[in-house]
Structure formats: structure tokens, C-alpha cells
Amino acid sequence: MLVIAVQVTVFGQNEAGIKVAFLADIHLQDVYGDFQSEEFRGVINPRNGKLATIRTMSSQLNSTRLFNENYFALLAALEDLRQKGIKLVVLPGDYTDDGQPMNILGLKKILKLYSGQNGMRFFITTGNHDPVSPFGSPGGKSDFLGENGQTQAVFSLQRTDQSSSAISAEIRYWGYFEICEELKDFGFSPGKEDLFWTHPFIPFDYEGYDFQSISEVSSIRTRLFPDPKSGLMLPDASYLVEPVEGLWLLALDGNVYSYSGVENQMDSVAWRGSSIGFNLASKTKAHQLQWISRISQEAKKRGKTLVSFSHYPLADFHNGASADMKKLFGAEKLQLTRVPDEQVSKLYSRAGIRVHFAGHMHINDTGSLNPEANEELINIQVPSLAAFPPAYKIMNLKTDHIMEVKTQLLQKVDRFDEFFDLYKIEHQWLSQKAGLDHWDLGILDAVDYLDFTQQHLQELIRLRFLKSDWPGDLGVLVNGISQYQLAEWLEAPSSDREKLLDSYFQSIQKSNQKGPLMEDFYLIKNGGDLSVGLIPTDRMEVYRNLEKKNLNAGKGTLNGQFADFLSIFGKLCKGLPSDEFFIDLVDLSVKRVD
Template sequence: MKTVLWGKWVVGMVAGLLLSGCGADAVKTELPEPDNQEKAQEVQIAFLADIHLHDFLSAAENLDASELPVIADTRTSDQSTQGAQTPVLMRSMQAQLNSTRLFNENYFVFLAALDEIAAKGIKLVALPGDFSDDGQPANVRALADILAEYTDKYGMRFFAITGNHDPVRPFSRAGGKKDFLHRSGKEVAVMSPDHPDCLNQSAWQCSNALREWGYADIMETLKSQGFSPSSQDLLYETPFGTAEVSKRGWRWCDPESKSGESNSTEESNQIEESGKSCIFMPDASYLVEPVEGLWLLAIDANVYTPKGKVSSLEFNGSGNAGYNALVDYKPELLDWIAGVVKRAEKHNKHLIAFSHFPMADFYDNTQKQLAELFGDTGMQLKRMPSASTTQILSDLGLRLHMAGHMHLYDIAQPEDTGGLVNVQVPSLAAYQPGYSVVTLNNDGSAQVDTIIQQQVDRFDTLFPVYAKEWQYRNQAGLINWDKTILDTPDYLGFTDAHLKEVVRQRYVGREWPQPLATFIQSKTVGDALETLVCGNISRVTDEALLAMPAITLANDYYRMRNAGQFADLGGREVIYERLSDATLHCELPETAPVQTQQVRRFVKLLSNVAVSRDVTSITVKGV
């Protein structure tokens, strides 16, 4: 077993940490030499990222339902019970209007997307992480049941890989939320029995269904969805020489600890090694060949950095770690990936990699502008892969990587990545909701098309419950949301209304620099554009746009950032594209107020995003 001194891999990481592979050599599968036969044509794989499934029906089971909201149950085919009132455990509208994603309607759009994919005849579906809300038993089991139903009915196969929400931490822990809805419309806490709020009896109700599962339970429950080999697979391997879940991972050790500091138990994942306290850090990565000629490389890019000694079993979440941390914490995983790429080329296989985290820039080269305006850690810039990280990944030889995590659609082109194409698959639970389909071609290329989920039946099922919530908050004098969101006629309109409320309450409301936020909240578009073109705005736009509230610019920025050319701006994108040229002969004096400088920077950013909106499809060569 090879052991590597942590300090040699990266300066400034956890002092003295040791990393070793656990049977790190890949399975040495002997494959036949490539022949001259053409690969099968029209193999298609759908990618559904960031589903964040919360099954509000299953989660309500085993709770005292007397004060839970109720809806008409439409799941049963029994005519005698259809429409019967059934309890639900659902998050509040207030909560989801402060998040980058929806919490409840995910259930309906997930089923709609699966129905649409099935109707297209696509049999292979990959899930690049965050397939559940927070890895709770109720939601992971619900996901497994739903996927099994589509497998039985349509012959579809599913291949999942882990995200930062599943698991939230590598090992199971207490969970729950404090913003579930009571029947009256108020928010209540429902936690797992081992959560402090249940132990001190302050939680409204307690349920084991809301624990946050770790790797072992999630992978076992979803073993038929890619985490274990199937008899249908032509090839299945992991970086660890085994498919056994308990043996797939890395040993991380505290070399300075004394023998006897930790106990060796399965429950704690602590082990003794040469007098050192160590832990076994799971890794769910795998390679599968579901049909002849296609290799799907599922990369577990989660990195849960230790809080101090690894033997304390205290870890940070993986949300901001991504591949910047992976290149330091999982070097042997990179070695395995490089070997997979070489074997794929040797044996004439299409190789598509997918994982939860982006491998390349997802903000269309606007990172510098964003940092100047919102700070180095604003706009989730902590999640941006560095140029050196992207180069390391590109040097592995990967040509196509499908990612999630950011809840937006983006394509990083080869000229910006050294050859790697990184596609950010949009979330079904955010603006604009969609999924991506990769079609393999005989010439060794792949066509990547992203589809917006237009039709979602029953998306408004929970609206009557939200109406009670709004009424409760209004009567209680609480911060409230815009009730017109309940008037949206379709799911696309609902996600747009959701985005606008997140912009109002969270982005502009709390996260933007105060001078810029104050301007956007109180001025017009015309006021903003005057700062950009020194008052000469008639040649750039029309009176209708100039009279709109300035927050329209903020809404449109996030629409374009999240959806590229899928964003529906009513034609305003053409005007935004022209703004860049309008600034060429207009310079602000250095003494201009901070607010004016910030507004000008933002409008320039808006223009750059409009110009660089991502196309809706791309052909990738050499896949």
C-alpha cells in the first residue's frame, strides 16, 4: 500500500496528514483489441442534474398528521381513494424563495422529465449528484422507488454519482429542517430524533426519515442505480479493485497521534494503522459500460476537508471544495482517470465523464469583473475551478464532462480549457429547468443538446397550502413574499417568479454591495444606463425599457447567467449586447461616487453576459 506524506502534495493543507490508496490500482480488465466495426449509432444518454428530490408525501409518513397540511393524493390508481386528502411534509415558500432552487415542486418536474425522456425512447440516464434534498432516508428511498418504476416500465437504466447534498457529510448524522409548514401556515421544526432540537424537546416533531445519510446508506439504497455492477453491464470497475462499498475509499491518517487514540469500529469508520489514528474516507467513483462502445465515467468529486484531526470525524461540507480540492486530496483518483482515458482510446470507446462539480469556468470569463464588484468570495466564486485545476483535468485527456452543482446552464469551450468541454447541466428546480442529452455519432463525436422542461403537470398542487402560509405571515407581520407567484400559469413562469423573488430578497436584498443594491431598488433602467453612456442613451434603447425599474437589469442578468440563450428577456438581450460599444467613448472621472462606479460596472457586466450567452447545443469531437 502506497502512503504519501500530505505536505508533499500541497503546502498549507492539514498539517501532517497522510493519504494512501485503499487498493488503489484499478481493476485490470482485459478487453479485446479494437476492430473495424462501427460503433452503434444514435446511442443517447440523458443527464438530470440537481434534482434535489424532496418527497413531501413519503416524508410525512410516521408523523402525527393531525396538524400537517393536506392535499389530494394523486399517486394511487385506486379510483376509490383517488383525491383523498393526504398529509404532506413540505418546506415553506419563504424558505425556497431564499434559495437558488425550489424545494417542493422538484417532485413534479422530476416525474415530468422522466416521462419526457421515456417518450423519447432514451434508455440511459445519468444523475450528476444532488439527486436528493439532503440525503435523507425518505428522499433517497423515494428516488430509488421512482427510478425502479421507470426501469420496470420502460427499460430505462440510471447511473447516479454523489453530490455535496448526498451525502452532506461522509457519515450519517442528525438532520431535519426548521421551515416545514404547519397546517396553519406557520413554519415548524421537524428533526431526526438524535438532533439537539429533538433531544431538548424543542422540535415540533421528530422523525428518523429526516436524518442525513452518509455514503454507506445512500450507496446501498441506490445500488441498482450505478453504485453496484449489474448483469447487464459489459464492464464495471472502481479505482479500488472492488465493487464492495465498504472497501471503496481512501485512508486519511493523523500521523502525529499516538496509538490508542481512536477505536477501530465500523460505526465510526476509524481504524488503527502503524500507531496512527486514521479514518476511511469513502469514494463512490466507478466506470461502467452499459452498452457496447460507451464508457460512462462517474467521478465522485466530493472532498470533505477535515476540521483539525481526521480522527475527530469533523468535516467541512464539500460544496465549495470541488476539483480545486480534489487535485490535492485525491491524486490517485486522477491517476485512475488518466488510465481510463488511455484504455478508452485503445479500445475505441466513447468516454463521457460526469460528476457533480464543474471542471471549468462557468461564468463565461467574467470572474474578474465579478470579483471587482462583489468580492473574491461573492457570487459563489469559491466554487470556480482555477485555471490550473482545469488544465490538470484537461491534461488527463477527458474531452466531455457533464456537471451540475451551480443550478445554471453553461458550456466551457475547448479553446478556454485546453481541449476539455465542460457542460453545466441545468437544474430541474431552478430557472430555466431542463436536462441535457448526449447523442453519440459514428465519427467519434457527440452532440450535446439541452432541453428546457416546458410541461409540468400538477406543478401548482401545493399552491393552496402556500396561500395559507402567505396569509399567516401577513397577519403575523412577518417578512413576506410576492403573492403573485401563485398566479403563474405554468412551471416555466413559476421558476421565473421564483428567480425574481430570490433576486429581490436574497441577491440584491442581502448579498450585493449596499450602494449598488440601493440604486437598483429605487431607480429606473434609464438612470442606470445614463451612468454607462454619459447621458446619451437614446441611441441604445427605447423609452419603454428606460422607464422600467432598475431591478429589471438584475433580474435579466441572473436570467442570462443561469440560462444562456434559453433566457426569455422579451428582446431586451439585443439592447444589452449594444451597451458594450456605447461605453467606448464615455469615461467616468476617478472622483465619481462609489455608487455610480458600481452601477457602471454592473451594466458592463450585464452587457458582457448578453454577448457571451451559451448556445443551446454543441458538437464535441473525440469523445
Template sequence: MNKGIFSLLIFIFSLFSAQQKPVQIAFLSDVHFQDLYGNFSDNDFKGITNPKTGKKTILRTMEAQLHSTRIFNENYFAFLKALDDIAEKGIEIVAMPGDFSDDGQAYNLRGLHQILEQYHQKYGIEFYITTGNHDPVGPFRKDAGKDDFLGQDGYPLGIYSKDNIGKINHRIITRDIAESGYLEILDELKNFGFYPKKENLFWSTPFAQYSLKDYSYEKALQKAAYTQRMYDVSEGFPVPDLSYVVEPVQGVWLMAIDGNTYIPKNTHENPANAENYKGAGIGYNNVLTHKKHLINWVKKTMEEARKNGKTVIAFTHYPMIDYNDGATKDIKNLLGEKKWQMERVPQDEVAKAFAEAGLQIHFAGHMHINDTGVRKIGSKMLVNVQVPSLAAYIPAYKVLTIQSPDKMEVRTKVLNDVPRFDELFPLYEKEYEVLQKEERKDSWNKDILKSASYHDFMLFHLKELVRLRMIPGDWPKDFIEKTKGFTGEDLLLLVKNTNKQKEKSIYNEAFKKWNMEDLLFDLYKLQSADELAKKDIPAERLQQYQILEKLFLKYKGNDPTTLKLKSVFKILTLLSHGDPADHFEINLKKSTIKRIGN
């Protein structure tokens, strides 16, 4: 064959293959980036010296981490590991559904900017960010600080933006710890989706009037300005909305929805008063009442996309679908309306509104959980994929592969091993020594410093979080006291005797291996990691839970403790049998979602 013709055929084949290559998007949510090795623009403090590395480090206490739903320090290393993984896989689009920083502080935003820019320059990765309730904490900048940074002597160190706030006498003052508002975040991170780039094929906001047909970079740039992205959250209270839609590659529209709704506490106050706004943690329930223009914008965008043959992938910080796998009612009945973060569960009207607007695929964060939710409204289907946090159990990110406009694959990438995850452990040793001197009864368990991997560290974090915060805060004290010493065998005998049954086939001894503390810990594992949690629960115990759930289901008595245990096992069963949440395929044409074997 003529060499010229052969070369031409190879070129055509390569071009065709490149065009057929599926688009991949990685979703990194709730990174909660805190710059361990950052610096302040107005203070020489660079942190305390780590005896292991000799590095100056700005970190929070372990005490603070184990009382929070997220860690503050080791997630720095997990973030780098995730980005390295993504780069190695050749993925060039990364979407970040909010809470990309600790609390939107200037020094953390600068550090995040530097890292994203490094990976963009080195690997060509394009980052697209949307806001979360931690960035910004409120619509406008406000003074703030933290009481729980770690000092060189092992005692807490306060870092504040001004001197008349905070509880800790040993303190650092820097304006860089203030909570940034929308304006500061937009200025620092505009290159990561919030502003258009010349290479984008399309970029728009809810406030832009142009269509794809008459799009130009110049028009988009004008509409990206802060002053062009305001709406009245209440009459006379203009606040920003940084939502945007972008076409980073031919045929795919990424819709970054700013789901933050900052409602004024007092409508008679000055609209510019940063302290007069409620937090946005409730999510989409407030969008339905105070940010309805987003629903209209989504509908308009979906119609435009359909007309032009575009595939739309939306992402927001907040879930659009109930993520409790059908257990929400039972959780409320057991614990109460305001426990287990029930106020954050989206109403059914949220899914209905966005499904009817035409939205089909949505990625969310906020809850630090792994989950998939599906709602079918007539002939329409909305799939909500909950992206886990890198700063909580189970630490993971999602990869979406768009095989075709109708068929997509979602895979969960768990970060089991993270280089340098134990780099800060010597500093926590000092902190623990101080707590021992103070004879603190509720001190954290030092065994967490024996963790052999990042996965183990995050699992231990969850265990301590359950012990120190979740059980005391969410569960009825009388129930915890009455069941405190129960083993699995006690639960089995309780329900067998109550039902007056003799299940001879059940081997009681096997149930002695675990207790009530294990049961509640496993419940939170399943709530956090969905099906991925089953790898962290002994298979024998999972089978025993199923046996107990069936036995408790038969209970018809009225003993309060037994009824609560009946609810616990029902909730556990529901949480462990949700929609596929690890590796699965979404078929929009057939309106199906199916698990893919790994």
C-alpha cells in the same frame, strides 16, 4: 424475389440499422428530490392534508423555497415530467450528476428508489448516479432536521432525527430525516450504477486492479463493496469514494466521478466523528489537494478506453471549468472574493489536470445553471457541460447524442409546462395568511401563486430569490441605495452626460420601460440560463443593454457608482455571449464546438 431471401435482407438491414443507431444519454442534475408523498418508518406522520387533493403531503414552506437557490416541493412534479419526456423519446440511459435528493434523508432515498425502479421496470431505463454535496452532506450519517416544513395551521413544522435539535416547538421526531452517509446511500441506491449489473459489459472503480481484458462480473461485485472503496482524505481519516466507470452499451463508457472531498476540520479528532468534516461544496479545487488519486484514475481509464476503442463520457456533480463566461475577475472586483459563490469556481488547474489526463467530455451540475465551457490545453480539448437543475431557473435537462466517437450533439430540454405544478398552492395560501398576521416586512410575494406554468413559477422563484437573498447578501448596500430609483433612461443620461456626448440617434423614451431592479434580475437570468434567458428578456431591452455597455466602456472617470455600473454592463455582456449552451455540436477531431439552429 424469394420470400425467404427478402425476409433475410430485411433482417440484415434492421440489424445494421440497430447497430448504427446513435447512443443517447439524458442528464438530470440537481433534482433535489423530496418525497412529498413519502412516509417515515418510525412515525405515523404522513404530512398535512391538501384541501385541493385530499392527499397528505410532506412539504417545506414557500418562505424556505424563496430564500434558497432551489425549490423543495414542485421539483417533485418536474422530475416526473422529465422522466416521462425521456421515456417518450425512447432514451434508455439516464445519468444523474449528484444532488439527486434533498439532503440524503432515508425517506427521500426510498422515494427516489421507488420512482427510478418504476421507470426502469416500465420503460427499461437504466439510471447511473453519482454523488453530490447534498447526498451525502458528509461522509457518515449524522442527526439533522429542518425547521421549515409546513404545518397544517400554516405555521412552520420542525422535523428532526432527535429531540434535542432544532428551533421549532411544534415538531415531529423520526430517524428518517437524518442525513445519510455514504454507507446508507450505497445500500439504498446500489442498483443505479454504484454496483455492477450482470448485463454491464464493464464496471470498475478507482480501487480495482483488473482491466477490460480480464474483467468479470464477480470481480466487479467484490470491488463494489463499501469497504473496498476507501481512501485517506487526510492521514488517518479514511472516507469512501463511490466513483465508478461502466459500459452500459457497446463502445460507451460512462465515468461517474465522485467529486466530493470531505476534509476533516480537526485532524486530532476521531475519524469516525461525522461532525468533524467540512462540506464538499467547493468541489474540484479540493480534489486537487486531497483526492489526487481521481486524476490518476481518470488518466488510466482514458488510456484503457483509447486502447479498446471506447468513447468516454464523464459526469460529476462539480464543474471542471469556470462557468462565468470570462466574467469571474470582474465579478470579484465588483462584489468581492467571497460573493456570487466565487469559492465554487474551479481553478484553471482543474481543467488543465483533467484535460492532460485525456478527458474530453464532462457533464456537471451543482451550480443550477445552463452553461458550456471549453478549455484547450495544447492539442487537447475539454468540454464542460453544465446541466441546469429541475429545481431552479431555468428548469431543464440535457440530452447527449453520440453520433460517432468524434462527433456529438447536445440539446437542452426546458420544462416549460409541468402537470400538477400548482397542486400545493392552497397550502401556501394558509402559510401566507400566517405571515400577514405576523406583519412580516420581508414576506414573499403572493403573486407567485398566480404563475400560469412551471417556467413562470421558476422565473418568479428567481426574482424573489434575487430580491430576498442575492441583492441583500451579495451587493454593496451603498450601490443599491444610490441606484435604487434609476430607470434605463437615467442610466443612459448619466453616461451620456458624463462622456459629454450627444447620441441623437438614441431614443431616450424607450429606455424608460425598465429600471435598475429589472437590470439586476436580467443579470441573474443570464447567469442562470445563459442564452436561454434571452427568451425571457425583451429584445428591445437586450439591444439597449448593448448600447449602454458601449457607452459605459468609454467612461474614463473615477465616480465609484458609475464605475460599478460600468462593471455591471461588462459582466452582463460577457454572460450573454458565452459558448453555445442550448443546442450544439462537439467535434473532438476538429476540437470545435458550434451552435446548431433550432
């Protein structure tokens, strides 16, 4: 493993250290945007009389993210950072819904406001939602909220299967060239305040750095590499920036696109995106690994602290349970295809990555390539502002070898209920239609944004996850088993458990009983330490002690599946701290803040 010795003795931001905020997976949709279409301009919000360009609540509750309220969550997070005096802000991808012009420009307006009035500096990298396709493509959605609670389709081109759709060029998917040009002031191009900036396709020259010269060779149109399968040239938006003395931020573009073989490589159907991340990027973007190795060597030579960020994770984020989860649920369930292989993690560790901030998964986690020794690489999963738990991270380089990471939960968000009256109209319309899954109106009683996202997760489990990810009987059992029944099963002799579990299952099927275990599992899987306070102490004590129980059971039975599930849950309850912690940059040990 290449070890980067951190030798910085004077930090460039203030005496308290260098503070950087990480806001991941904002998925911003401009909720009062302009479609520039006479066919549909939005739906009037009775709260304020404005035309709202929002998606239906039904679509939100079948998605792993919110589409609407996260707009206000971003504003709340930025206002929180303004009050804290934090000036450096990283957005690790998926900062918009799908890279549409309306949403990119909406984000740009917000970032320019906070950079202009408050002196914030933003550093962006790409995500699988921006850009969806490297050179852009037609786009649109069929689930905007229209008049009288009905859905309204809006597409950039007319579709034969959507005869009633409105047409708006503002909803097409922009590619690299458009996105990086519009957002060039936020990391994709060098800034006048940067002490240093470079990218993989120019010679490294720290001593001869000149802003004017580097600006002339920073265009995304020249930052191209040959796709190994097609030989065609694709953009790579990776860059390195030194925003303040002593800190190097390494932005890694982990997006991967597969070529369909059509004659025109700029055709909208020529490329298909992927959400896999570095398992593929390590193969298709080998030039990045060579560049990372050079950058890490230069950082060591100059005594810089190198911190990488990308949309995609670089280490397991299930506390070592991913292999067991694949066996129980299936390799493509629970988004397990996004877990980086250990060998891939080692490639980036050997290249010099030590501390990495990632998004993509909408979870809160701290992972290590070698969790037993706390060495080689630390991967910090930044939660999404658009899902439970809604939170962001603050990194503080307190000394030359100590990094502190704090997780800021967004509980109170002004205006989070601004569209609730419109949702009530939608629910009323849905209630009149037979055969449709109705979402629970109780979510509109949420007392704050944290409560709202937790109820969003509850509905997501009911409407989507139980159907798509769980083996049928196991899902019914875990969703229904009571706290008492779980305790009884755990204390029973192994020889009695199968019969006992069968009686539970029969009872659950007959009574449609619902217990807390399923939701608690998702709270811990997604929220880590942030969820502990939301689960009663007695239940958390049971979960933390699962690894001490004898969970061996016969394979191929429901009892065996349940035992395997509890073993997985026990692992998820362990692991490195994910709320507030210190990282020793010498040995990469992680310690909880007392």
C-alpha cells in the same frame, strides 16, 4: 494536453447514435413521504386529502432551489424521456434534498419504476447534498409546513432550541454506505447489462471482465482512500461504466470533507462537507487524477468515447468574467468560490478529460478551458430541475467524432400547482405576523412551471440576493435603473456619466423605482441561451453590444462600479452556445445548431 482519438465507427444503441440524458440537481424531497412519526405526519392537502410532507413557500423563496414542486418536475422529465425513447439517464449529484432515508427511498422507488417498466438505466454520482457527511449524521429541518400555515420543525434527534419539533429518524442524513447500498442498482455497483464497470481501487482488466467477479469487489466499504490531513480512510464512489458499446461514462466523486479532530471518526461532528468541488478535490483526491489518466489512455487504445460527469464543474462557467466578478462583488459572493481555478482545470484536462457534464450551479452554460481556441476541455453545465431555468440535457453521439447536445426546457409540468392552496394558508398566517418578510402572493398565479421558477428567481433576488451579494448602492441602482436611463447613460460622453448616474440614483431612492436590468442579469447568468427569448429583443441587443461601449470609469465610485458591472454583463451575453450545439470531438470546437 493528452488527446483522446475517437475511433468508434459503430455505436451500440441505435442508428441515430447513443443518446444519454443528464438530469442534475433534482433535490428530490418526497412530498408525500412517511416520517414514521406520530408527532407529525404531514399537513392535509385540501386538493386531495393526502398528508403532504412539504416545506414552506417562504423557505423556498429564500433558497436557490425549490423543495416541493421539483418532485413533479422529475416525473415530467422522466415521462418526457420515456416518450423520446431515451434509455440512458445520468444524475450528476444532489438528487435528493440532503440524503435523508425518506428521500433516498422515495427516489429509489421512482427510478425502479422507470427502470422496470420502461427499461431506463440510471447512473448516479455524489453531490454535496448526498451525502452531507461521509458517515451520516443527525439531521432535520425547521421549515416544514404544518397546520394552519405555520412552520413545523422535524429533526432526527431532539434539539434544545426546537422544543416543539417532531422527531423522525427518516430525516437524518445518511452517509456513503447507506446511500450507495440503497442506490447500488443505479451505477454505484456494476449492473448485469453493463459491458464493463470498474472503480479506482481495483486493477484495470477490460479483457478479463466478469460481472460476478467485479460484483464481489464493488462494495463502497472497500473503495477507500486516506484523507491526506487526518490519515483516516474515506469512501470514494467514483466509477467507470460502459453501458453500451463504444461509450465510457466516467463518474467522478468530487465531494470533499474536512476532519474536526474528534476521537471517533464515525462521530457525526467529525466531518464537515464542502461545496467547493475540484479546487479541493484535486488536492485531497490525487489518486483520482492518476486513475483518470489511466482510464483516458485505455479509452484511446480501445477507441472508446470517454465522457465524464460529476456534480462539480471543471471549467469557468461565466464566460471568462469570474475574475472581474470577484473584484466587484467579492470572492465569496455569487457562489464564486465554486468556480474552478484555471490550473485545476488544466490538471484534469492533462489527465484526459475532454467533455465533462456538471451540475451544482443550477445554471445553463457551456464553458471551455480555452474559449479562444475551443480546445483542451469543454464543461457543460446542466441546469437544475428545481430552479430557473428548469431543464435537462440530451447528449447524442451522432458519429464517431460529432457529439450533439440539446437542452430540453421543462415548461409544462403536471401538478406543479398541487400545493398552492396550502401556500395561501401559509401566506395568510404570515400576513398576521408583524416584522416578517412576506413573499409575493402573485407567484401562485404562475401559468406553468417555467413561469413559476422565473417568479421564484424574482423573489429570490428581492428577498436574498440583493441583501447578501450586492454592494449596497450598486444593488439599488441596478435594481432600479430604467431601460431609457441605461440607454442614455451608455450614449453619454464618459465625462458626463458620473453626474448623470448620480441623478438616476437619487431618483431611484426617492421613488423606489424598479427597472428590468437586475432580473435580466440573473436570467442571462443562470439561463444563458435559454433566457434570450424571455427578454425583449431591443434590450438583448443593448446587452450584446455592451462590450463595444467605452466602459472605462474611475474606480472607487458608484459610476465605476456600474461600468464594471456592465462589462461583466456584456461578457455573460457572449460565449459558447448553451442551448443546442455540436461538439467536434477531434478539436473540441463548438458550433450552434442552426
